[in-house]
Amino acid sequence: MSLQLRVHVPPHPLIQHWLGVARDASTPPPIFKSAMKELGRWLTYEAIRDWLPTEEIMVQTPLAPCSATMVNPDVPLVVVPILRAGLALLDGAQSLLPLASIYHLGLVRNEETLEVSCYLNKLPERLNPQTRVLITDPMLATGGSIMMAIAELTQRGIDPALTRIISVVAAPPALQKLGANYPNLTVYTAMIDEGLNSKGYIVPGLGDAGDRSFGT
Template sequence: MQERVLWCFSSCTIKSRLFLAMTLQLRVYVPPHPLIKHWLAVARDAGTPSVLFRSAMTELGRWLTYEAARDWLPTQETAVQTPLDTCPATVIDPQIPVAVVPILRAGLGLLEGAQTLLPLASVYHLGLARDEETLQPHCYLNKLPEKFDPQTRVLITDPMLATGGSIMATMAELTQRGADPSLTRIVCVVAAPPALQKLSEAYPGLIVYTATIDEKLNSKGFIVPGLGDAGDRTFGT
């Protein structure tokens, strides 16, 4: 299996290492896939027009979801009849529910790519807007179910994990409805240490898949170098 970069976040330190032993702390995978690197470069470029930026988001959603699904989707063993004989086979277990939760607006940019790989997943929209003065999120739309089946695999799509406000609010909503953090995956494009540190402290065992990790935020809470406002760039606003 191809090696993937693993960042482990503990409550007091940030450690970079290769894919090693599982520990009860946040794990952040940065897959070294050339297509992920290519579309990240397209998305970062300030000269990329909105229509191409949307394509980049779709492709990043597709390939990051592919990586996230690798050891996450439930399977079951069965047998199939080939034209010549019967043989053992592994299929996705249809009895285990899968849900995708895009954080609006920007999470919709990654949703299309994710759905190409998870076509039968339920989609629950969660709308969060950040107050630019306080940097705190407020919810304007919540289509989450009252209760998740405890076995549900939940995939969250949100291009930017910056201050951590929106993703922490999302995790709080999900867990109070029965979602298991250990069965939850977050797909984002750019992550920053403040958000990852908060997730690590609150939800050890959670796993994040991101195209890159940037080192800092500016005074307005935007990731630097980042890729700007992913929602505005996706929808041309």
């Protein structure tokens, strides 16, 4: 059976609302960052709906014993924010996954050549192959940064089938690269935009998410 990249655009009204706030060029940095946090929260909610491992246990209610379904704490969970902009989504994701380990990955794109380089890598040398990984990267544009991130993770033993990406907007070039190289990945995004301009920015997009989040 052939594999195909799974891309989900959840039809949640709050995701669409906060996407609209983030797209608006007149939105000031504090509100933009709040919008990104909310997008991180709701996209993570959608991404982990059928993804978190669970176990059946017995609990004692005030009246009687009862079976309960709980998240299994023995299966490792990791969130990897792609710096800088991925930090804006991290707050929302971490509110739903408070016990997940956070490993920062700093990637920067040369605006002239569009080549990506790594300036910070906090990933361990090896990771449990059963680890579930959530990557926060608001913009999937040319695909350079996310491809480097996945390569770093797979080198450390991570299974792409257990990896999910949340982004605010995605463009076809990045999705095509991911699909060609890692077809068993899953992506959750608020919107798939039409394409890129000559500088590699997503159109209509939302501008530079890192600059807008931190007022730089």
